[in-house]
Amino acid sequence: xxxxxxxxxxxxxxxxxxxxxxxxxxxxxxxxxxxxxxxxxxxxxxxxxxxxxxxxxxxxxxxxxxxxxxxxxxxxxxxxxxxxxxxxxxxxxxxxxxxxxxxxxxxxxxxxxxxxxxxxxxxxxxxxxxxxxxxxxxxxxxxxxxxxxxxxxxxxxxxxxxxxxxxxxxxxxxxxxxxxxxxxxxxxxxxxxxxxxxxxxxxxxxxxxxxxxxxxxxxxxxxxxxxxxxxxxxxxxxxxxxxxxxxxxxxxxxxxxxxxxxxxxxxxxxxxxxxxxxxxxxxxxxxxx
Numbered sequence: 001x002x003x004x005x006x007x008x009x010x011x012x013x014x015x016x017x018x019x020x021x022x023x024x025x026x027x028x029x030x031x032x033x034x035x036x037x038x039x040x041x042x043x044x045x046x047x048x049x050x051x052x053x054x055x056x057x058x059x060x061x062x063x064x065x066x067x068x069x070x071x072x073x074x075x076x077x078x079x080x081x082x083x084x085x086x087x088x089x090x091x092x093x094x095x096x097x098x099x100x101x102x103x104x105x106x107x108x109x110x111x112x113x114x115x116x117x118x119x120x121x122x123x124x125x126x127x128x129x130x131x132x133x134x135x136x137x138x139x140x141x142x143x144x145x146x147x148x149x150x151x152x153x154x155x156x157x158x159x160x161x162x163x164x165x166x167x168x169x170x171x172x173x174x175x176x177x178x179x180x181x182x183x184x185x186x187x188x189x190x191x192x193x194x195x196x197x198x199x200x201x202x203x204x205x206x207x208x209x210x211x212x213x214x215x216x217x218x219x220x221x222x223x224x225x226x227x228x229x230x231x232x233x234x235x236x237x238x239x240x241x242x243x244x245x246x247x248x249x250x251x252x253x254x255x256x257x258x259x260x261x262x263x264x265x266x267x268x269x270x271x272x273x274x275x276x277x278x279x280x281x282x283x284x285x286x287x288x289x
Contacts (some may be wrong), residue, residue, distance in 0.1 A: 001061060008062040016069035016077055032086050038063040039089040039166070071208060082209065082216040088166040091197075092204040121181040128180045136186040137175035144168055144198055153263055156252060157227030159213050163205050171198040230260075231269065231284045240276050 001009070013019055020031055038061060069077070071094075078087055098105075145168055152161035175194045179186055206226040233246045244257040261278060264270045270278040 004062070006060075006062065008064055011063065011065040013065065013067040016067040016073060019065075019067060032081050032084065034061070034063075035086045036084075036089060037061045038065065075208065075212065078209070079212070082213045087205065087209055087213065088163055090205075091170055091201055092208070093200070094204060120183075124181050124183050125177070132176070132180055132184065134176050134179045134184075134186070136191070137172055137179055140175055140191050140194060141168060141172040144171060144195065148202075150267070151227065151229070153267060154229040154231055154269065155227035156230055156247070156250075156260060159210055160202070160206060160227040163202060163213075167198055167202050167205075170201070171195070229284075231264070231280060234280070236285050237273065237277060237279045239278075243278075 011022075019035070022031065022034060041060075081087075145164075148161075148164040148168065152158075152164065171194045174197060175190055178190045178193070182190070203226075210226060228250070230243075230246055230250065233249075234242060240257060240261060243261055244254045247257055247260070248254055261270070265272055265278065268281055269284055270280055272278050
């Protein structure tokens with residue numbers, strides 16, 4: 001950290017368990033604390049020294065890391081810290097399942113031709129100094145935030161809502177980095193990639209860890225259910241009692257039904273017909289209704 005003088009450090013781990021080596025024998029909790037500090041700006045990592053003659057140093061940890069693992073190992077590794085922060089700070093990616101007996105994938109090396117193609121983008125990043133304000137990245141982040149918030153209101157899924165917060169930060173950071181690497185030029189491809197990256201990451205987190213996070217404190221077995229739009233389960237015209245039943249069927253309390261319906265009304269997802277009945281806005285009327 002001291003030698004890097006504030007520049008980010010990069011670590012590639014062949015297996016996720018190798019992360020435990022970073023903190024030596026100080027315990028698993030320290031490893032997860034380091035994971036969280038990697039993603040937090042302005043963190044104070046602490047001080048250390050190798051011998052009595054060494055100069056003590058303290059600084060912020062700027063660390064990017066990649067690790068490979070299997071789904072089962074990842075779920076076991078993070079089992080006891082589902083709601084402590086490491087999961088929301090990860091960016092996940094998977095590889096598709098190949099058909100049994102299919103050809104073995106062969107990957108080439110990153111040769112000199114690849115390095116030359118990448119060089120201009122690296123040079124742009126090295127040359128960047130000071131504060132660079134990317135208006136398009138801020139606009140994209142706001143659009144994605146509104147889309148995630150809309151779906152969180154419609155699904156009433158708190159796990160999804162919580163996971164979007166840091167996922168949006170990651171999408172914004174990617175947009176800014178690609179903007180600078182591209183010579184401070186915004187392209188539609190940057191927006192498309194960051195949008196895909198955000199929802200791909202959220203999809204994987206909800207599929208693999210959603211139920212574990214939802215039931216982190218009660219040891220209920222995991223499943224693959226993701227957030228669902230509760231309006232899809234209601235008829236075009238529905239009553240408060242019907243909305244209450246839908247909440248209960250999805251494992252939610254009935255107590256906050258009116259709060260949910262009032263939120264839908266204020267966001268113009270539904271319109272009030274009487275004291276106890278509401279009608280969906282046109283865009284939320286499904287074909288089966």
